[in-house]
Amino acid sequence: MSEISNNFLYEAIDEDIASGKVKADEIHTRFPPEPNGYLHIGHCKAMIIDFGTARKYGGKCNLRMDDTNPAKEDTEYVDAIKEDIKWLGFDWEDRFYYGSDYFEKDYELAVGLIKKGLAYVCELTPEQFRTPEYAGNTTTPAVSPWRDRPIEESLDLFERMKNGEFPEGKYTLRAKIDLASGNFCMRDPVIYRIKYVEHHRQGTKWCIFPMYDFAHPIQDALEGITHSLCSLEYVIHRPLYNWVIENVDLDYKPCPPRQIEFARLNMTHTVMSKRYLRALVENGVVDGWDDPRMPTLCGLRRRGYTAASILDFIERIGVSTSNSLVDIRLLESCIREELNMKAARRICVQKPLKVVIDNYPEDKVEYFSVSNNPNDPEAGTREVPFTRELYIDAEDFAEVPPPKFFRMKPDGEVRLMGAYIVKCVSIEKNEDGSVKEIHCTADLEAGNGNPLDGRKIKGTIHWLSAKYAEDTTLVLYSHLFTLENVADIPEGKTYEDYMDPNSALRIEGAKIEPALANAEAGERFQFVRSGYFVKDTKNPNTFNRIVSLKDGFKA
Structure with a gap:
């Protein structure tokens, strides 16, 4: 399985094909992860949608590193993302890009907007942006004292921003759209800010960086993307996406990109936020990004999950336009069913x-x-x-x-x-x-x-022969969080209040049959009457429990 069957995304694309907007083999998607952490199973859903959609229509899918925010980005994550995509069986062929490849073009197009009177340099600080006086509310418009700054002055200041003449927060470049819009994303959003952080590829060449909402549609257009598939939180950003496409000076071949949104994956007992996952790693709560309790693809791989079981899981949950909480036991049942048929039995x-x-x-x-x-x-x-x-x-x-x-x-x-x-x-x-x-x-x-x-x-x-049995260590993994919906934390509580102290239970001195003595790292087995286990890829002579033998869950 490499695509999610019968979903509304295909219906929308079929309409574009039927209208003559685009041909089937011209369908072009992209998977644009940010290299500031490891991919998790939520990204996997987006990946399968992006690559699977292109595969269904005989089109193409690009891999693009969204590295326009340099603060947490690192080459380590780039390499890990590539490995995870290949592990799941997808291929970007020769279409591998970085968002930072387009910094020069982003700057050029931003200058073009200023010249058209569609962007201006603003002096509101981040703190002022959040005050009612300048942000407005649902009934009053936002305000910027610099909205009518002369074009030549904005061009001069923007160039000087690029040259590093001002401190962070002194100036921003804002799109001139509609300060009274009911969609706050359209209230003259910031499209460039000053940031003195070394970029993992560009070094210190740039000290101004485009905001995602500005850079993303430009990147899509430059790469010939026909359908920009993203999660539901970008619904309110779609008018801005379209505004950028309509107002920058680019040729669109075969057609302007169309943004379509789908529900992201949320799973019981699981945190999907990379910010919180990073905190778990940096605070030593887990044994790195590939800790078998983590929802990262490298963590699931070390836990013993196969690419096929993850693809099966994503196929079963499907694609929709409404967010829901998927029971993690469905994922567990996918690997259990596969290993029941394929895993060698051992004692x-x-x-x-x-x-x-x-x-x-x-x-x-x-x-x-x-x-x-x-x-x-x-x-x-x-x-x-x-x-x-x-x-x-x-x-x-x-x-x-x-x-x-x-x-x-x-x-x-x-x-x-x-x-x-x-x-x-x-x-x-x-x-x-x-x-x-x-x-x-x-x-x-x-x-x-x-x-x-x-x-x-x-x-x-x-049983085992006492004479021939070998010693081993078992790690019985369970959910890292006891709370079913980890996003629904009661007031006054934190993630730490719901962490299971027994989520990685070590058993020293367990005995295994001689046939397991030469098991390879990553090799999976059914331990008879015990569960499904995998030889750990980091710790010698250690087997991790993938899942139990049985579960009462019914999909």
Whole structure:
């Protein structure tokens, strides 16, 4: 899947094609992330819409780094964004651009607006902009004492702004549109400001930078974009987008770009704001941008999510014009369904408890054939060693069992998965009263089949040979935030008040079967009766839980 089927965006584009405005193979979109952080799953929705739309019509999609705001931008993020896009299976071919590629053209077009009397240099400070005296309100217009500044004076000041003669905040360049507009975005918006910050590509060449609302439509036009697809918060900015397109001196081939908005992705138990995600990283709350609890694509990848599962998730939620909160369990079900069919089965004992089979020879090693994946016959089988001393999970034994407990208990029988039926005959304890080891006898005549006398064995548990088991560390990840709608924080509370202290539960000393000893970083498995896990890409001999085996969620 590389596109989202049957959505209103396609209907709008089909109308443009039918009207003769543009041909199908001329459809040209762009994916314009800002390189000030790592892409998260919300960006993934936009990416799939942009690249998928172009692919559907046989058109093109550009990758453009929106680097017009130099404050937080970095080449590190550029490289990471490229990696994430390729991981999801999209290709910008030779159409890779930076917004900063157009700084000269942006400046030239801004000068053109001044000459037309459509822009002026203003001296209102950012603080004054926010006061009722100058900002106005819904019933009174905004005010700028410099709106009628002579064109030649604005041209002179704008050039001097470019030359670095003034401090930050001294002057801005504003578009001259309508100070009484009911849409505050049209009340003579700032289109250039002074900012003395080194740019990650341009260095200190520029000290004035175009605002997004001015630069973005120009970039689209220069690249021949036909449809500028963006999230709903830009609906009120669309009139300004169109104003720029209509008033700057550019040729539009094959047609002027059209902005269309869609609802962004919001997900339960998840923060999507890059500002807050950055704070989590910088404050050491998480282990970097690729922490498996983060919604970043690199975090999801390290968690064990596949590109296919993320694409499936975006396809299922679809595209709409109304914001909603998507249950994160839908994403979890997508990876669970995929791994149920594809992941190799392996045995892991999280909390090892020793079991001794008293009637089994001490030096004997027996091998039982176990399926690698019952859903995939071609996955074959593997041999699992069986010895006198074993490990079972401590959760599978109860000295005083509750009702309907069919696992190991005193004088009770249970099947060791794929091997013998055993009966608990005695228990050894530590000085503190905890269980040290369990002694059992095995039904050696039945082997790994059914009892010869026809008795029913209700419980089956997994196990490992104590001699051949390997040590490992598990990390059981869960939601970083306990609050379902993290955007709906009660007054007086912060994100930190709703962080789950057990969202990364480490289990040291877990045991794994020998077949896992050489697992590759990033390789995914189903740990039988435990969940789906992935070999961590950073920490050796560590497996991260991707998702549990089952969940009651229904899409």
